[in-house]
Amino acid sequence: MSETNPANYTVVEVCAGAGGQSLGLHRAGFTHSMAVEIDPTAASTLASNLAAPVAVGDVADLQVWDPRDHVGATLFAGGVPCPPFSIAGKQLGTSDERDLFAWAIEQVSVIQPRAVMLENVRGLSSPRFAAYRQHVIDKLDEYGYVGEWKLLHASDFGVPQLRPRFVLVAMRPDDHAYFRFPDPILHDNNTVGDALFDLMAARGWEGALQWRQLANGIGPTLVGGSKKHGGADLGPTRAKQAWAKLHVDGRGIADAAPGPEAPSPVDWHPRLTIEMAARLQGWRIEDNWIFNGRKTSQYRQIGNAFPPPVAEAVGSQIRAALDREGSPRQDIGQSVDLHDPVYRALSGSSHALSMADLVRAHNEGSLATVERKITALAHDFELEVTTDATGETRYRLGAFKGFTGQQEHMRHNFVSQHRNRVS
Template sequence: MSDEGFGVVEVCAGAGGQSLGLHKAGFTHRLAVEIDETAADTLRTNLEVPVVVGDVADPELWNPRDYAGVDLFAGGVPCPPFSAAGKQLGTSDERDLFAWAIEQVAVLRPRAVMLENVRGLSAPRFAAYRQRVLDRLLELGYVGEWKLLHAADFGVPQLRPRFVLVAMPADDMRYFHWPEPNPGPRVTVGDALHDLMAADGWKYADAWRHAANDVGPTLVGGSKKHGGADLGPTRAKAGWAKLHVDGRGIADMAPNRKSLSFRTTPPRLTIEMAARIQGWAAGDNYRFSGRKTSQYRQIGNAFPPPVAEAVGQSIRSAMTRDSLPRTAEPGVVEVHDPVYRALAASEGALSLAELVDAHNQGSEAAVQQRLAAIGRDFELHRIDDGGVERYLLGEFKGFTGQSDHWRHDVVTRFRNRVS
């Protein structure tokens, strides 16, 4: 730990949802990196965080070696590569920075790592990708764990599942415990927004509060390629409609004394209301830079501050030994993909029968499915060995910092569309 307290370097920081939560957990930014100038301005204005703006993987933008030994390396690397809405392109998406982020651990040598993404990264499609991440961290001296956390369990009035990776050296990881859900009932949309809905004298605000008696669907911020200032695709809008919210756009102001009943004309959320749904509290006094669509995108793409705070507190407790040690020693990496594991460990090509044995489920079809998924993110060579087809794992297709990777050309050519 530095003399200035617990330091954090955060990449893909956005407008500061994760930043705010980590600040509340006792961390101070040494640096934040963000590609969008408007989001960076939001972050600077509200938290006075030192921010550099540009492609986080550009070596001319910042030098990770300058921050070696920082307490925490954190980030919310782009979600579309792993999102079902983003076609789950994985390593074929120029926005995939997860593997690159893991490689920075070798340079930064932080005491802890915290990276978050969408639920899609937990799908079978990315089992080999996850396995490679954990195995690489172990090579670097870190024990990594994945956990699917639901924002609604931490006082956020929306579902918003987030897949979080935490990694620490085994001596620290022994004291790390994932945060427990808040006790008591979940905060509903009605309870979270009642004061804002009633602020301009809307006479139906109390009745609306009781009608909007559940958590909301996940806010969808979209990207510079897709998405605007509405609450998401058709299914999300239908979910909001059940809570008597019109999800087709964002309002400039709250309902007033002349506004009609929510049963005939459901209100739209304002920017302030959307931020509340994402976990920003009234006392945060947070202001978002830019125009309405940009503001909503910043909010919709954020990591909810209460979830970041909860995970940050668990990491800090492990560092300070304020938590009890685990009953089981960490150090054994969880197996997410036994087929990938077998291929990665083998010095030669393996037959389908050998991979079925490694998979330990006795199904050639299951192994073939795993091979198809592996082949999307890794070079997979098929070799004819006297009539027996064998498989040999080749290079990882993802971006880990290679100077000649195709991602550089895409980012250069379409700079204003990459988010």
Template sequence: MQQTSRPTAVEICAGAGGQVLGLHRAGFDHVLAVELDATAAQTLRQSTGIEVAVGDVADSAVWRPIDYAGVDLLAGGVPCPPFSVAGRQLGSSDERDLFAWAVEQVAIVKPRALLLENVRGLAAPRFSGYRQRVLDRLAQLGYVANWRLLQAADFGVAQLRPRFVLVAMRPDDAAYFRWPQPHARRTTVGETIGDLMAENGWKHVDDWVAMANGVGPTLVGGSKKHGGADLGPTRAKAGWAKLAVDGHGIANASPEMNALHPSARYPRLTIPMAARLQGWTEKDKWQFAGRKTSQYRQIGNAFPPPVAEAIGHAIRAALAHEGVPHEVPQLSADLQDPVYRALATAGEYVSLERLVRMVTETTTATVEQRLAMLAQDFAVEVKVTERSTSYKLGGFKGFTGQPEHLRNHFLKNHRSRVS
């Protein structure tokens, strides 16, 4: 079955458009992008011309998901801080968490495919129950979902930048989906931005390119609460220093012709260099709005366009039923939560001893640890008797659209602090 027109996409939490650009390169046309930050939304408008709705993505006054029912792809890069190792990993307790809400929109929009990306922290054991709930909910809606940890450096981006990606499709399309294959060779920082470092005729640029002969750490954009126009925390700065880059700020211009040798003073990145390292090119003609700190934040928080493009090609091929169908993907065991599944299946109180028996190849201590992690995102009811302690899985604490949820109250009262 071959498609005769470009598939359509709606993107939520679109930021400055890294994923928008990558999906466009892969052949998707966006009918709407939704973004909270007005400056990032301005970047999107002036760089793409697509319709951009500005405001809280969960506010029906900003957009109505039902108006876009039947779109081919619902995509987004929902906020990362709830799952970031650099943060407190509050998950569903973080006022910025929108992952479960985004999954819930599948029931309304009914897209042929769903694409959500987030930080590597979401793959941690801490969130195994959260992930399982996502998978179970999508299964209820008739979708086959799979996760994959992808490294941006495997797709032509000169950063490690691991991203945890969720793709979900209906079974007949999922049978054709294959994750994109990594490139045979990684690109170095020096190769990627050497020409930009040489813009003002820096006579030592060749030596710098030779020193910047590896893949860089993840660019850290920061948030409105934390972070500025530098390359991140101490560990990230140290990683950039190994590649002869001063990570303590962003320069206004490339080094001058007679600037010191990089062995004496490392050069700093400029905004165009950061954009190039994230996967933008001059051909894209992207116009980042705002001042330098805002521009850097937009770039540093973006999903690298080349990675989005690779996934977009894979999704589009699956929707067109290209290639030979295969069995729908099977999730690896470490991405599932057996304790969550056992409690969810039982639907009643289950003793600790029984849970240990139900969850094979584990110990009482492991089950108790998983229960403690589950209790951070779910109401876990406990019943203690003289004979045993039993547990029952209660409701999910996260935001899925409830008008009375604390998330809405926080956003209303602290709008300027959320990004």
């Protein structure tokens, strides 16, 4: 990537992976001053394609990089680990040693960028993490930023797969007034068949045109997976079944496109190649992106990436806000807005609250609803539960359990002992 950025809008990116977000932000006009990635092979991919320093190692290790060296960067961005919030996992949140979202928010106070962009899986948008999300917004407010969440679908931005991503953007109030999440971009022929036809036909497969017509739909989310699981395939059973309906064999990754002798796509389903997987994730021919490592590692890098077109769309809107394009928004204030009533009541009270207090604060739900929220809160916060003189149970919100850089946190031992499992 050799283009220049005349406005000199810089980005520091953590948990950068193989560079899907990096590429999208570059297209949007940002220049990397630093990228950090723990996986050595993904980091080598970044170094092969990104004209910027790439630090290799645990992003929370000050010996790997020091956020204080990047004070004043225009944008702080990243795709922090997804397993803590994934619906496919246990949704452990702060109890998952890989959780880095809260740590990333702490770096905002250090780097003091004009804008923040962090993305994760759809699971983070679920009711289970309502208080976690609000804690993030509260911390940003404390640091002088207005934060806003949005669930975006890659298929709305020309990527022929579902791939929902939950994106947080935060800015100083004066800049945030001009920020709007991108609207869906209509694309003609945005199907798996259309996206991959030239690659499927590259070696002379006579069935390529018919396959294009049969693969006439949006694919399920590509699943890169973590180092704990599996090899290069297209995901769990349900995902493989969805790919089969598009006449794609999801049981593995091919070394090459089908040759002239390959059977009809009615009788036989081709497998994707690494190049095809990258195309489905939003990499273009002209990007000339090189993925390092063996096939399984390359596929995992691609499958775990933030699609470049989505990163570009959000990044372009951030840049437009920084340039104060358009008119200020009227639909949102320039200060934090609390969304979870139970968390709001507990975090704003100096004394313990009863269940009756919390039901009244919730205002729209039942006792069972509030009980579920309290259970979810207890996963991510210390929750003091006491019984008063009348026998009534009372609740007081304690410290957030998340990793924010504490020297004594369990995450340090986990990373040092199980580094090959961290992705």
